[in-house]
Amino acid sequence: MLNIKEEVEICLLRKGLSMRQTAKLLRERGCDVPLGSGLSTQFRNKRVKFQTVSEILDFLGYELIIKEKDNH
16 A cells, blocks of 8 residues: 555656645645645655645646445
8 A cells, every 4th residue: 555645746757747846836826835845845754734635636636535445
């Protein structure tokens, strides 16, 4: 199972964007995300806000889905 940082990085790679570029573009749209390497630091330290992840994924054209586990 990948962690959220790896999942977001895969989405960024598919769109040809870096974390820094994405943060800049989101801030230009009025989103409250950290500047520069601050966003990467939040992901690395596992301190990123759920809202930030949702905004990034929405910007990239993805959605976060939470579903119940299959208990076998």
